[in-house]
Amino acid sequence: MTPEQEPGATPSPALVFDLLMAHQRSAALCAAIELDLFRAVGEGPGDVASLARRCSASERGIRILCDYLTITGLLVKDAAGYRHTPTSAAFLDPRSPSCVASTARFLSLPAMREPFAHLADVVRKGGTTLEGDGSVEPDNPIWVEFAHSMAPMMAPMTAPLGAIVLDGLSGPVRVLDIAAGHGLFGIEVARQNPHARIVAQDWAPVLEVARANAVRAGVAGRFETLPGSAFEVEFGGPYDIVLLTNFLHHFDRPTCVGLLHKVHAALRPGGRVAALEFVPNEDRVSPPMAAGFALNMLASTPAGDAYTFREYESMYREAGFERMAAHRVPTGPHTVVMGERAAA
Amino acid sequence: MTPEQEPGATPSPALVFDLLMAHQRSAALCAAIELDLFRAVGEGPGDVASLARRCSASERGIRILCDYLTITGLLVKDAAGYRHTPTSAAFLDPRSPSCVASTARFLSLPAMREPFAHLADVVRKGGTTLEGDGSVEPDNPIWVEFAHSMAPMMAPMTAPLGAIVLDGLSGPVRVLDIAAGHGLFGIEVARQNPHARIVAQDWAPVLEVARANAVRAGVAGRFETLPGSAFEVEFGGPYDIVLLTNFLHHFDRPTCVGLLHKVHAALRPGGRVAALEFVPNEDRVSPPMAAGFALNMLASTPAGDAYTFREYESMYREAGFERMAAHRVPTGPHTVVMGERAAA
Numbered sequence: 170m171t172p173e174q175e176p177g178a179t180p181s182p183a184l185v186f187d188l189l190m191a192h193q194r195s196a197a198l199c200a201a202i203e204l205d206l207f208r209a210v211g212e213g214p215g216d217v218a219s220l221a222r223r224c225s226a227s228e229r230g231i232r233i234l235c236d237y238l239t240i241t242g243l244l245v246k247d248a249a250g251y252r253h254t255p256t257s258a259a260f261l262d263p264r265s266p267s268c269v270a271s272t273a274r275f276l277s278l279p280a281m282r283e284p285f286a287h288l289a290d291v292v293r294k295g296g297t298t299l300e301g302d303g304s305v306e307p308d309n310p311i312w313v314e315f316a317h318s319m320a321p322m323m324a325p326m327t328a329p330l331g332a333i334v335l336d337g338l339s340g341p342v343r344v345l346d347i348a349a350g351h352g353l354f355g356i357e358v359a360r361q362n363p364h365a366r367i368v369a370q371d372w373a374p375v376l377e378v379a380r381a382n383a384v385r386a387g388v389a390g391r392f393e394t395l396p397g398s399a400f401e402v403e404f405g406g407p408y409d410i411v412l413l414t415n416f417l418h419h420f421d422r423p424t425c426v427g428l429l430h431k432v433h434a435a436l437r438p439g440g441r442v443a444a445l446e447f448v449p450n451e452d453r454v455s456p457p458m459a460a461g462f463a464l465n466m467l468a469s470t471p472a473g474d475a476y477t478f479r480e481y482e483s484m485y486r487e488a489g490f491e492r493m494a495a496h497r498v499p500t501g502p503h504t505v506v507m508g509e510r511a512a513a
Numbered sequence: 514m515t516p517e518q519e520p521g522a523t524p525s526p527a528l529v530f531d532l533l534m535a536h537q538r539s540a541a542l543c544a545a546i547e548l549d550l551f552r553a554v555g556e557g558p559g560d561v562a563s564l565a566r567r568c569s570a571s572e573r574g575i576r577i578l579c580d581y582l583t584i585t586g587l588l589v590k591d592a593a594g595y596r597h598t599p600t601s602a603a604f605l606d607p608r609s610p611s612c613v614a615s616t617a618r619f620l621s622l623p624a625m626r627e628p629f630a631h632l633a634d635v636v637r638k639g640g641t642t643l644e645g646d647g648s649v650e651p652d653n654p655i656w657v658e659f660a661h662s663m664a665p666m667m668a669p670m671t672a673p674l675g676a677i678v679l680d681g682l683s684g685p686v687r688v689l690d691i692a693a694g695h696g697l698f699g700i701e702v703a704r705q706n707p708h709a710r711i712v713a714q715d716w717a718p719v720l721e722v723a724r725a726n727a728v729r730a731g732v733a734g735r736f737e738t739l740p741g742s743a744f745e746v747e748f749g750g751p752y753d754i755v756l757l758t759n760f761l762h763h764f765d766r767p768t769c770v771g772l773l774h775k776v777h778a779a780l781r782p783g784g785r786v787a788a789l790e791f792v793p794n795e796d797r798v799s800p801p802m803a804a805g806f807a808l809n810m811l812a813s814t815p816a817g818d819a820y821t822f823r824e825y826e827s828m829y830r831e832a833g834f835e836r837m838a839a840h841r842v843p844t845g846p847h848t849v850v851m852g853e854r855a856a857a
Contacts, residue, residue: 171586173600180603182613182669183802183846188585189543189620192536193629193808199533200632227639233811233818234636239798240805241532242515246798256517259524269526276533285537288544292578295571325526454583454590458527461584464537467577474577502527 197237199277202261202270206234207253211262215250267325271318280304280311284468296471304469305419307398308372312350316371316378320351323414325500326445327357333496333505334410334443335362342409345370345435347399347428348416352379352392354445355412359388370395370402399428407437414445418462421472422484429488429508438513442485447475448495448504458502481506541581543621546605546614550578551597555606559594611669615662624648624655628812640815648813649763651742652716656694660715660722664695667758669844670789671701677840677849678754678787679706686753689714689779691743691772692760696723696736698789699756703732714739714746743772751781758789762806765816766828773832773852782857786829791819792839792848802846825850 173184201207209223221231235251238244243261245252253262260269275281280299284291290298297303304311331354335342341364346355349369356379359365367388369379373396383392395402399416411432417425432442449460459475466473476484482493490508497504517528545551553567565575579595582588587605589596597606604613619625624643628635634642641647648655675698679686685708690699693713700723703709711732713723717740727736739746743760755776761769776786793804803819810817820828826837834852841848 173586174583174589174598176599178599180599180611182600182604182611182666184586184600185542185604185613186616186666186802188538188541188587189617190539190805192539192626193805194532195534195536196629196632197532197808198529200636203633204636224636226637229639229816230636230811233807234632236797237805237808239518240801242517242528243532245518246796254518255520255522255524256526256528260526260529267524267526269529272530273533282536285540288540288578289547292544292548292568292574293570295573322526322530452590453580457584458530461534461537461581463577464541464581467574472573 193237194241197234197241198243199273201234201238201243202273204234205263206231207257207261207270208263210235210244210251210253211258211264213252215252217250220251267321269321271320272322274318275311275315278311278314280309281469288468291468296467297469299469302471305471305473308374310374312372312375313378316351316375320353320382323351323353326498326503327353328361329498329500330354330412330414330443330445330505331357331361333507334358334412334441335365338362338409340364341366343406344368344410344412345395345404345406345408346412346414347432348414349379349412350375350415352376352382354414355379356383356386356388356392358410358412359383359391360386366391366393368393368395368405368408370397370399370404372396372398400424400431404431404435406435407440408435409437409440411436411440411442412445413442417444417481417484418446418466418475419470419473421474422480424472425476426484426487429484429490433489433510436510438510440510442490442508442510444481444506445498445503446481446506447502448478448481448506449475451477451479453477456502459504462502478504478506537581538585541578541585542587543617545578545582545587546617548578549607550575551601551605551614552607554579554588554595555597555602555608557596559596561594564595611665613665615664616666618662619655619658622655622658624653625813632812635812640811641813643813646815649815649817652718654718656716656719657722660695660719664697664726667695667697670842670847671697672705673842673844674698674756674758674787674789674849675701675705677851678702678756678785679709682706682753684708685710687750688712688754688756689739689748689750689752689776690756690758691776692758693723693756694719694759696720696726698758699723700727700730700732700736702754702756703727703735704730710735710737712737712739712749712752714741714743714748716740716742744768744775748775748779750779751784752779753781753784755780755784755786756789757786761788761825761828762790762810762819763814763817765818766824768816769820770828770831773828773834777833777854780854782854784854786834786852786854788825788850789842789847790825790850791846792822792825792850793819795821795823797821800846803848806846822848822850
């Protein structure tokens, strides 16, 4: 419960206006990224005139934007001008290897933003107002952009996921990475286990991004691709591990159970499935990022959700899995939901 | 300085994603207002099925929206469903006399939102990308919507403003309310001083809203209207008090000084001008609401700003005023900037 939610809290119109104006924070950050402002701040000098010149922008615009970014906690202002905070230096300056600025591109796609302009209609309908199946429409080109631009957001989750899925396994493993996207999760497993062979499944144009990443990571020799729909292609196998990263949340329960059945059949006895997911507590309102993710699924899919562990457990069980377990990923809002196919 | 801005702070990608997704908070609140959800929550029962029926919406949509509003601190969730927080009961339930839900209408107008979809262009240009002079284009119809829907946001500021401008004055006073909008500030002065006579200036269609409010407040007999542009109409006078509420921030310094000259000439010797304004500290990044308001002026006007007290003081002095003083309004983010015309 936040302080505002306590029964004795003082009613605050400021909270209401803060929420009504919250869209300006997204706009300011996206504008700064588009103007390459965080590179200019990092390289300095940080006075308004220099930043305006570097960003080919007006001084009035840069001054007001930088003040606003300071108010939101993303920059520091002093007599000499604007400087990075630890967060903007690490995650917004393109010179930083952990820069996540590219994620703004995916999150600003019309297909990602448009439903929020008509959210009342979405709530009335109970699902996306985007054409067809929205973000889960077959071969939707947004997933190529996702693979390109969201990789830095997912990168911190790859090492913990790799450690969790490989725990207790050694020697050669065959891994199926369903809806691989940028491919980073399978690639990380290949990095952590030099005998692992990865089969990455996704739409063909998306797999080009994954393959390029595998080449860059030096694991291309153990990285195959399997183009097509996860619901339609033959998975082959048997696999020791199947990864389902950021995928199940797009679908309703029957669709998830159907896919989990197919995954179960593709695993060797004793093999394991690992879903990387936004898993809220059973109250569905905590923790904030995992629970709040449900609104994205309402806006962009016909029937997706942020499922609780109990719901995943029930889907896994219905698909034949056992020994279900949840591992919170310490580096992000995600949880790895594990299940095993019974040993022979 | 927020914790994120300390030099030793741990860099946080969560802050970046929170800002990139912040637009969803505005969308969720606007959708809930449009669906009349806060009335349904207030009247109860607050279970998903009842709320969905009351809002003519889907259960999936209502559940996910209410969970999201709970995460943002606007509702409380328990086993029986969703309940008001003190804030949503007072400021979002239409049954409450202090409800500010109508402000979402003004803040969601395309003219208010559109520049934020192209904010990088606005920063490059240094002023609004809206047609003409944006929000300050003569006779812009947005000000009729403002007068209708923003009155509840301004209502808490009227009593303190009235007390400040009337302080030490008694008996009959003539008051000019420039850019009166909903008219509430002049009306409140008329309420606090039964001998006050108000002249409300604004575009004619806006003044219809102000007049209706004056009738409702029972002060219509002491309430005249003066239709036209503040820069062009004859003010008449002399006045004891001139109100400039939420007006000067739309314009550049020379325009403000020019108008203040005209105001000075319309005051009797010893008369006072009172601007209700967003006045940040000299650092321009605190307090957050007053300082952050500058971004609105960047987005919607050619050259407006959130001026500091030192800047207002200098404008007032150039226009002939003396005895400048700033009074923070305790009930909102505003400051009243006073100045006097020298006694004869």
